[in-house]
Amino acid sequence: MKPQTKSFLKRRNNSSGELALQITSMADIFTILLIFLLKGYATDAATVQPSAGMSIPAATGSAVMKEALKMEVTESGISVEGVPVIQAANFAVSDSNQWSQLGAALAQSKKKQENIASKNTDVSVSSRITLIADGRAPWPLLKEALRVAAENGFTEPQLAVVKRGE
Amino acid sequence: MTAGGDSSSSSRGRGGSADFDLNLAPIIDCFTVLIAFLLASASFLSIGIFEATIPTPSQASSGKDLNPTASLDVIATLQENGDIALTWSGAKAGSQRVIASDGKQSIEAFAATLASLKKEVPETTPGTLELRGSGRSTYTDLIQLIEASRSTFPSVALGGI
Structure with missing residues (x-):
């Protein structure tokens, strides 16, 4: 018997052979990244965008x-x-x-x-x-x-x- | 119960079973755009500050606080040649010049002088350090002096203004 292997490519329809990308895990990663970035935005009390070519000590x-x-x-x-x-x-x-x-x-x-x-x-x-x-x-x-x-x-x-x- | 409710975004599995696949592709699209936008606008430069004060004319003319002997007030004046002239009053009076090395202000010697002054004076209230620049001194010079004096004089005033 052939061992079952997990794949990111999920067979959607056996008869047509159409393959669908398994993107649930990718959505999870993106959600965490988004929350992390938004949190960083929220905790910055004040932001400074120095002008180009400026060197702050x-x-x-x-x-x-x-x-x-x-x-x-x-x-x-x-x-x-x-x-x-x-x-x-x-x-x-x-x-x-x-x-x-x-x-x-x-x-x-x-x-x-x-x-x-x-x-x-x-x-x-x-x-x-x-x-x-x-x-x-x-x-x-x-x-x-x-x-x-x-x-x-x-x-x-x-x-x-x-x-x-x- | 249906996941999402949109029949176009979910596909019914074979044989009429309630096997739904949520269509995550548009969500991923939104997330990608949002993350790209947030990363592009994020500031990776971490900016901090040194707090200072500017003595108002009334404070400058009246001179010191009500109990002048309780604290040590130091005036550090940067010289054109890089020397730092220190004069102190209050709990102790005196002056000293921190000689520049190779035309540059000697930060270590400046910090050591302030530390030894603080040790000598058993003060009850924290003193202030007033910094005065010269025609040749720059913003970096001031920041270096404030950084060096931070542990001994947390309160810094910018004088000569």
Whole structure:
């Protein structure tokens, strides 16, 4: 007697010889993968998508990022929540009048926070701001950006780093 | 009882038996698209943060807290040549310069200086470290200093702003 062997190909109809792929196990694997990926999405408190070509310094002992307004300092300028506000060339801001534009953008964000907080008691106005800067960004540029942020009520900067293996 | 309810998605076996095969192909299609989308948009870069504060003008002008001798407040100023000038006040006053090695700031010496300072001062409240950069210092330099001082000074302020 011929021994019975398990196969992923299941014979559906003996008379026609039609074969059907046994995909139940594949569905199981995909379900687990999907749950795993969705869980990863849900547990990420805040996400950061650095701009292309940006090198954020790596460090150990950093804390978990809390949701806050994001200010990105790159070689080509400064953006607030992904919207470019200041244009720069090689970290140099040519027109100093642009700093007022940064101030206006931050003030608008603050006003938005205050409006939400006035309508929803569960939400409070935060003085946190996440600074995502290129590792080569010079201190004078960062200092000026932080000064403008502090003037608009953002006095608790969160300095973003890439987590290094502890 | 039927599985699925759609007669087109299930096939009745031979001889009228209730042998149903659920058609999983469309589910697999959906899952493949979803997984591909989630993997493409997933961020594999793990971002952490170092919390800092910016001293407001009122805090800076009033200087220190109500009990200035209880804590140790250190100001670390990065110099153009890579040296780090340390001045401390509060529970103990003094200053020291951490000399750069090969034009780069000496992180190990900086961390060791802070650790020895902390050992000498039996403080009741944790002190603060105020970091000030120079024209040549970069974001990486600041992060390195914060990382090195994390164990001794968890509270960091960015000064000179």
